[in-house]
Amino acid sequence: MNPVLAPATSASLIRREVAGLPSYxxxxxxxxxxxxxxxxxxxxxxxxESPFGVSPVVAEAVRKALADGVSRYPDPTGRRLTEAIGKSLDVPAERVVLGNGSENILELLCQAVLDPGDLVVTQAPGFSLHETFPRVMGARVQKVPVAAEFGFDADAWRDALAVGPKLVFLANPCNPTGAMLGAGQLDQVVAAVPESALLVLDEAYGEFARPNPEYPDGLEALRALDRPWIVLRTFSKAYGLAGVRVGYGIASDSTLIQALDRVRTPYNVNHPAQEAAIAALGDHxxxxxxxxxxxxxxxxxxxxxxxxxxxxxxxxxxxxxxxxxxxxxxxxxxxxxxxxxxxxxxxxxxxxxxxxxxxxxxxxxxxxxxxxxxxxxxxx
The missing domain is CATH 3.90.1150.10 (Aspartate Aminotransferase, domain 1)
Structure with a gap:
């Protein structure tokens, strides 16, 4: 005999992990x-957002992309853009993933990697989506607080990472504080991340910090590691493309990129955005x-x-x-x-x-x- 089920309401259908989340x-x-x-x-x-807008080169690329017509779907692989990014960073295009902003890639990572009950370690104060997306998947989130004067607390990071997280979100520079980790501090975190975890280095604001000689290039710091990692960057901030939404990630291997491709929507970066990003990348x-x-x-x-x-x-x-x-x-x-x-x-x-x-x-x-x-x- 089939059990008698109560009529559904919209509220009763929502997963409890989602019902308890704050709105962005x-x-x-x-x-x-x-x-x-x-x-x-x-x-x-x-x-x-950038108050300085986009360059004339980018504006012309968007104008041409719109003139070419928007009735066709964009390239689902974003091949021209991934190749341009790969060439600029000396990595194969197969290790580059595109997102509708870099936070889209944060979401994809949680969907592809996390099981209910998994542990995620991130910063406090920190970017809200570093906590929200893991909680959507039923994961637990532990935040590592800053030290006095918003300094780096190496002991707190080592203690949190020793517990064995599956995913580690580290933003450098940090949103919302604006503070950055120096090369030695980043090395300490990287060394403490267990080999069973995926390290996600969020460099959404990295272009602003890069002129500082103390700021480490995350890709260079991780490039030689024989373990899973991904560096996230975006065209929304320093490049001024917040309105068209395009971010990217550079991963340790193509296997991780292939997993993200399985969970992302096939046309997550539109055609004008791809063309704008290609133009912006070349306008140094x-x-x-x-x-x-x-x-x-x-x-x-x-x-x-x-x-x-x-x-x-x-x-x-x-x-x-x-x-x-x-x-x-x-x-x-x-x-x-x-x-x-x-x-x-x-x-x-x-x-x-x-x-x-x-x-x-x-x-x-x-x-x-x-x-x-x-x-x-x-x-x-």
């Missing part, structure tokens, strides 16, 4: 902030100019905020992690009234911090003035 926080809606502030222009500093001058201008603004804004008495984590990226000394959500709401959007950090232990990406010098001056005024009048 993209920051406030610019349209709503514009209405709230009464301003015709909103300064959006919540998503670490625009990338260098974006990185240079960003570094100047990071240094200038950091100095002004510190002069105003705010604690700012040293950043090797295009954003700042700022301790406002009061509830970050309240500070963010006050900034919304001024037409400025930042990310209020909600991770336990960091509820007084905001993350603000840098914009043009004029916009940055408005942000500094408004934030310092809010903090001066709103003593905790």
């Amino acid at each position: 926080d993209p920051g406030a809606d610019p349209t709503e902030v514009a209405v709230l502030s009464g301003s015709g222009r909103v300064i959006k500093l919540s998503n670490n 001058a625009h990338l260098a100019d974006t990185v240079r201008r960003t570094a100047l603004e990071i240094a200038r804004v950091t100095e002004r905020l510190r002069d105003a008495g705010l604690r700012v984590v040293p950043s090797a990226t295009n954003f700042l992690f700022i301790d406002t000394g009061r509830r970050s959500e309240r500070v963010a709401r006050e900034l919304h009234r001024a037409g400025i959007i930042v990310k209020a950090w909600r991770e336990p232990g960091y509820e007084t911090y905001i993350r603000a990406s840098l914009s043009t010098p004029g916009d940055n001056d408005v942000f500094v003035r408004c934030l310092t005024e809010i903090c001066a009048k709103d003593k905790p």
Whole structure:
């Protein structure tokens, strides 16, 4: 006799791992902030986008891709782009995977690798999707906290890795703090990762840090290792292609790439995105100019905020992690009234911090003035 089953509801069909997840926080809606502030222009500093746009070479590549027509599916393998990436990094194209942004590859890795109950180790504070995607698969997540002054805690990493995780997410530089690991610190983590684990090195903001002689090139650090690893990079940040969504990963071997290909959607990177990325990869001058201008603004804004008495984590990226000394959500709401959007950090232990990406010098001056005024009048 078949059992009598209760009628399903939408809520009853949802897996418990999914039901307990927080929604991704993209920051406030610019349209709503514009209405709230009464301003015709909103300064959006919540998503670490480039204020310098794309190069004319990239704009022309997108224009041509659209003119060629978008009624056909893109190349599902992205062969021209993977070959261009492989050539630029001296790796076979068969060891390159493309994603709809690098976070798409984070998702694919969790789908391909994790079983329920597996352990994942990552950073705290950290990128929310390094925790969310493993939890979707029923995995456990252990976060390694930073040391004092957001420094690297080698002992904490060794202890966490000794437990035997299956997947390790390490971002360098780190989102949201902007801090980076030096070569020796990265080597310590790599040496402590058990051979039974997959090491995922997330270098979404690596282009901003690369001029620093202390910053290690993750691909070079891992290239000779005879064990599974993957380095993730993106065109969304320093290259300014956030709107077309294209990231990539370079893996230790083609077997891992083949597994990711089995779980990804076959057309996950559209044709204009592929063409834009190929053009951006070849425009070294625009990338260098974006990185240079960003570094100047990071240094200038950091100095002004510190002069105003705010604690700012040293950043090797295009954003700042700022301790406002009061509830970050309240500070963010006050900034919304001024037409400025930042990310209020909600991770336990960091509820007084905001993350603000840098914009043009004029916009940055408005942000500094408004934030310092809010903090001066709103003593905790």
